Amino acid sequence: MTDSHARETPVVPDSLLDSVSLLSKKWHPALVRCLSGTDGQGFSDLERRLDGVSAKVLTDALAELREYEIIERREVSQSPLRVNYTLTERGEELNAVIQSLADWGETHLAEPETEPVVLVADDNKRVNTMHSAWLEDDYTVRTAGDGEETLRNLDTDVDVVVLDRRMPGLSGGEVLDWIRSQRYDIRVVVVTSEDVDLDLLDMGFDEYLTKPVRRDELRSVVADLFERRTYSTELQEYLGLKSKIGLLRAEYPDDTLETHDLYQRLRSRLDELEASDGTFEEVDAKTLERVAVGSPQ
Numbered sequence: 001m002t003d004s005h006a007r008e009t010p011v012v013p014d015s016l017l018d019s020v021s022l023l024s025k026k027w028h029p030a031l032v033r034c035l036s037g038t039d040g041q042g043f044s045d046l047e048r049r050l051d052g053v054s055a056k057v058l059t060d061a062l063a064e065l066r067e068y069e070i071i072e073r074r075e076v077s078q079s080p081l082r083v084n085y086t087l088t089e090r091g092e093e094l095n096a097v098i099q100s101l102a103d104w105g106e107t108h109l110a111e112p113e114t115e116p117v118v119l120v121a122d123d124n125k126r127v128n129t130m131h132s133a134w135l136e137d138d139y140t141v142r143t144a145g146d147g148e149e150t151l152r153n154l155d156t157d158v159d160v161v162v163l164d165r166r167m168p169g170l171s172g173g174e175v176l177d178w179i180r181s182q183r184y185d186i187r188v189v190v191v192t193s194e195d196v197d198l199d200l201l202d203m204g205f206d207e208y209l210t211k212p213v214r215r216d217e218l219r220s221v222v223a224d225l226f227e228r229r230t231y232s233t234e235l236q237e238y239l240g241l242k243s244k245i246g247l248l249r250a251e252y253p254d255d256t257l258e259t260h261d262l263y264q265r266l267r268s269r270l271d272e273l274e275a276s277d278g279t280f281e282e283v284d285a286k287t288l289e290r291v292a293v294g295s296p297q
């Protein structure tokens with residue numbers, strides 16, 4: 001009796017195979033999701049929202065979903081002819097299934113979020129340990145004690161480098177040049193105990209801190225650099241220039257800077273970015289105000 005019943009009940013019923021076949025077509029679930037929560041959409045609206053779909057594929061998908069009574073076509077006007085597509089009651093039920101599948105995929109199939117990575121590079125072991133301890137609650141922290149070890153610990157997983165300017169072997173400046181030559185999407189804060197000098201103009205750092213660095217100061221700068229990684233190239237360049245120029249203007253009189261050719265070129269580039277229409281669209285006023293502190297015009 002049990003064996004006979006098992007033979008009569010397929011492990012995978014036809015209804016499941018039919019449902020999977022319908023949903024496996026790329027644009028079918030996308031169309032259902034696109035129509036959910038709306039009073040209806042026209043062909044051109046759907047074509048615009050479903051980026052990449054061709055007119056023929058969209059026409060065929062609409063026809064098949066109408067055949068299954070998942071969507072319906074309604075005339076909005078006859079002259080000119082305008083039609084809208086809406087979900088039927090059956091379509092609303094299918095939309096709930098698609099949402100459940102999306103939620104399941106987000107929970108079980110999405111790539112696990114990894115903790116952001118900061119590389120702390122300093123030849124002073126005490127400073128290295130202290131800076132790492134300040135950051136390890138929020139980030140995965142790697143450490144390096146010289147330039148060569150810094151390069152060995154660098155890869156595309158690293159998001160921010162806290163880089164000592166003077167280290168044995170390769171200097172912080174040489175490491176920074178290498179990072180920029182590899183076009184890594186890495187933000188760099190240079191840390192040094194030395195006086196600020198005009199050689200800074202040639203360094204491609206994003207922020208600059210002078211030792212001894214305070215805990216809140218380091219944490220704030222690193223958090224800010226993580227935020228900057230989401231900005232456009234132009235905005236990141238602007239914020240880096242603003243920080244660099246503000247630092248130099250706090251250390252040197254205007255007449256010294258005004259006679260320095262490289263400073264003038266950087267100043268001109270900053271003016272160009274400020275005049276650009278789209279430079280600041282991604283950032284709020286508070287962020288711009290924070291960067292502007294210490295950067296007199």
